[in-house]
Amino acid sequence: MFIQTETTANPARMRFLPGQTLLSAGTAGFLDKQSSARSPLAKRLFDIEGITSVYLDPQAITLTKIDDVEWSMLKPVILGVIMEHFAAGEPVIHDDGQPLPKPGLDTEAGKVIQNLLQLKINPQVASHGGHISLVDVQDDTAYIRLEGACQGCGMADVTLKQGVVKEIMALVPTIGKVLDVTDHAGGANPYYQPGKGDATASSPFHQPSK
Numbered sequence: 001m002f003i004q005t006e007t008t009a010n011p012a013r014m015r016f017l018p019g020q021t022l023l024s025a026g027t028a029g030f031l032d033k034q035s036s037a038r039s040p041l042a043k044r045l046f047d048i049e050g051i052t053s054v055y056l057d058p059q060a061i062t063l064t065k066i067d068d069v070e071w072s073m074l075k076p077v078i079l080g081v082i083m084e085h086f087a088a089g090e091p092v093i094h095d096d097g098q099p100l101p102k103p104g105l106d107t108e109a110g111k112v113i114q115n116l117l118q119l120k121i122n123p124q125v126a127s128h129g130g131h132i133s134l135v136d137v138q139d140d141t142a143y144i145r146l147e148g149a150c151q152g153c154g155m156a157d158v159t160l161k162q163g164v165v166k167e168i169m170a171l172v173p174t175i176g177k178v179l180d181v182t183d184h185a186g187g188a189n190p191y192y193q194p195g196k197g198d199a200t201a202s203s204p205f206h207q208p209s210k
């Protein structure tokens with residue numbers, strides 16, 4: 001198992017990418033071992049001295065450490081724990097039907113983005129049966145999900161890149177990435193499948209009528 005690592009804007013945080021799907025959708029954040037009861041992987045990681053938070057998304061494990069311990073000391077232990085977890089065949093999260101914890105929604109950036117979606121962006125897409133939700137915020141990344149008519153729509157990528165992403169990053173300078181965690185393959189009856197050179201692709205919120 002080859003696990004890649006990535007630094008983040010916060011030197012106390014590092015991303016670990018095991019090269020396989022961790023969550024089928026969404027994100028989960030844990031601030032201590034007690035709150036991580038639903039995640040066998042997070043519980044193992046909290047056993048490492050110096051780890052203060054564990055954040056999971058579909059592709060990566062983001063860990064936060066105390067300032068007194070260097071990553072050079074922690075990384076070998078962390079890599080070993082992650083490999084041991086997957087070798088044991090345990091799940092990343094026990095799915096008991098309850099919502100996963102999303103601490104980023106309560107941050108200042110999370111509240112600003114939710115307000116932007118509610119007051120400006122969603123009124124524009126609602127007239128065409130769509131809706132966009134903020135799933136979570138972690139470091140410089142906002143995770144969003146497209147719902148309703150937006151799910152599976154051929155214009156979703158244009159809507160995100162030319163509309164939603166620009167709006168969010170302009171309003172919240174600390175956000176450097178906006179990731180779509182929508183299961184677009186599950187979308188039913190998309191309004192539009194663009195052809196090559198379609199002129200409507202220049203409109204980020206365009207949804208043709210049925």
